[in-house]
Amino acid sequence: REKKLLYLGSHTSSKGQEEFLSKVDPHQVEGYTIEFLDPVSSYHEQRYAAIAKERGLKLRMYHSPRKGTEYVKAFCSSSGAVLYPKWDSNPQSVGEALGAGLPLLVSKQANIPDVFVKQPFVVMTDSYKTSFRNEMTEFLSHVSQIHLLSGEITSFVDSFDSFDTLYKSICIKLWLCRPDSELTSQSLFITKPVQVYLEHLCDHLGDLRGPVKLIYPSICACAM
Numbered sequence: 001r002e003k004k005l006l007y008l009g010s011h012t013s014s015k016g017q018e019e020f021l022s023k024v025d026p027h028q029v030e031g032y033t034i035e036f037l038d039p040v041s042s043y044h045e046q047r048y049a050a051i052a053k054e055r056g057l058k059l060r061m062y063h064s065p066r067k068g069t070e071y072v073k074a075f076c077s078s079s080g081a082v083l084y085p086k087w088d089s090n091p092q093s094v095g096e097a098l099g100a101g102l103p104l105l106v107s108k109q110a111n112i113p114d115v116f117v118k119q120p121f122v123v124m125t126d127s128y129k130t131s132f133r134n135e136m137t138e139f140l141s142h143v144s145q146i147h148l149l150s151g152e153i154t155s156f157v158d159s160f161d162s163f164d165t166l167y168k169s170i171c172i173k174l175w176l177c178r179p180d181s182e183l184t185s186q187s188l189f190i191t192k193p194v195q196v197y198l199e200h201l202c203d204h205l206g207d208l209r210g211p212v213k214l215i216y217p218s219i220c221a222c223a224m
Contacts, residue, residue, distance in 0.1 A: 001076070001078060001146055001147075002078065003031055003033065003079060004032065004034075004035050004078045005032055005033070005034050005078065005079065005081070005082050006035050006037055006075065006082065006097065007020065007034060007035065007081075007082045007083070007084075008037050008082065008091065008096075008097060009037070009091065009093060011036070013086075014085055014086050014088065015084075015088070016083075016084040016085045016086055016107065017036065017048065018048070018051065019086070019127060021034070021051045021052060021055065021057060021059075023130070023131060023132065024057070024136065025131075025136065026056045026057055028133065028137065028140065029057065029136075033058045033059070034052075034058065034059050034060070035059070035060040035061075035074070035078070036059075036060070036062070037066075037074055038065075039063050039065050039066075040061045040063065041063075042063075048061065075100035075102065078102055079144075080102055080103045080142065080146070081093075081097035081103070081104050081105070082104075082105045082106075083105070083106045083107065083110050084106070084125070085109055085127060086107075086127050086128070088111060089111050090110065090112050091110065094106065098116070098122075098154075098156070099154065099157045101146070101151065101154045103123070103139060103142035103146065103149060103153070104116075104121065104123065105135065105136065105139040106123070106124060106125070107126060107127035108124055108126055108127075109127050119153075120142075121149055
């Protein structure tokens with residue numbers, strides 16, 4: 001994995017990208033790239049780039065949505081995920097990040113479930129505080145141990161039946177599955193053209209026709 005922090009969320013005023021870039025201590029994230037998951041407009045690119053230049057931050061931005069394996073690689077090449085909104089309502093990207101084995105720095109304003117908050121690899125902060133240096137120190141300590149933590153995080157995710165819905169959504173979003181009429185975890189299967197493509201991409205993908213919760217970690221391991 002790269003020394004990369006993946007910032008989750010679309011680029012609206014409530015998602016907190018500018019606040020995060022303005023508050024994070026450049027010395028703490030020295031050597032790290034902050035990458036935005038969602039595509040940026042020219043307007044946001046200019047604003048973010050100006051802050052990054054002034055503060056000595058390294059950014060990576062994309063103008064087009066990433067799909068298929070490129071979307072997976074965004075998660076699986078990262079060492080940690082950040083979500084620092086001024087308001088949100090338990091966004092799906094949190095589950096995607098945890099599903100990829102990433103420790104998470106998240107503001108309490110994201111309103112993620114308590115069961116997430118209690119996990120040692122999830123560090124909570126407050127987007128209305130003037131500084132989150134202490135929380136960032138704790139988060140980066142987890143990030144530095146990603147090679148040891150990722151298995152624990154994905155095991156935590158796989159222990160929840162409620163994540164079936166998440167994996168269905170991811171699987172369809174990545175064009176890896178076709179939904180049957182009932183759309184259960186057992187009725188989502190890899191479509192043949194994609195299966196052939198992935199077989200060329202990876203030497204081993206596990207049981208491609210198994211439950212959805214077996215598919216995403218396999219693709220993630222492949223993308224790494």
